[in-house]
Amino acid sequence: MTPKQRTFTLFLAGSGLLAAALMLAPKAPAPIPTPIPTPPSPLVFVPPVAPPTPPPVDPPVSVKEDQRPLIQIALLLDNSGSMSGLLEQAKSQLWHLVNQLSEAKKGGQRPRIELALYEYGERPRRLVDFTTELDLVSEALFGLQIRGGDEWCGRTIADALENLRWSKNRDVMKVIFIAGNEPFDQGDLAPSLAVQRARDRGITVNTIYCGDGRSEEARVGRPARCWPRAAS
Secondary structure, three states: OOOOOEEEOOOOOOOOOOOOOEEEOOOOOOOOOOOOOOOOOOOOOOOOOOOOOOOOOOOOOOOOOOOOOEEEEEEEEOOOHHHOOOHHHHHHHHHHHHHHHHHOOEOOEOOEEEEEEEEOOOOOEEEEEEEOOHHHHHHHHHOOOOOOOOOOHHHHHHHHHHHOOOOOOOOOEEEEEEEEOOOOOOOOOOHHHHHHHHHHOOEEEEEEEOOOHHHHHHHHOOOOOHHHHHOO
16 A cells, blocks of 8 residues: 655745645655564483492401400309408409409410309399400499398309300300308209209309308308309
């Protein structure tokens, strides 16, 4: 479609009237360029970046089980009133035995010692279960004081058999040291039965009589020889 024509009159000052009809056709407005849409960028698959591989780490070296021969020692000590004047000596004697066993050798190796401790002046009472912390046992042993008045050897041995963590390995040396000064056969369980139970499990019972046999025989009417006879 042709745009409509318009007439423009131009007046020039001092030159008279000049009339001119100029037939001017206005320019059509320039079309606004339509933006060309940018095509979307194609999807590009970027594989995930794997984390850096850490340097190989050597597996931890497993700690080998201690191959030294094991000795388990249970110390059972009478701390009843009748042991007054004897208790400190009994403690020292028990610890001397522990030191002697720790110096023994098997196949050129010194043993690994596990100790346990009982008192039985009042009733059988476990103070320390088997441990290699010898200082812990020593502290408990030398800290024992006099108390109680019942000395039941058979019951104490049986309690130690049942409530201590004895090794099931037959190659392990297992020992009980029981020390006291009263007749060995007191209590509700015959010591011979308790000792036989220990023997059946490969546990040796050693007895330590504190005092002299003559005074014991005169005091209770029974000889103290029942102590060594009770040992397995």
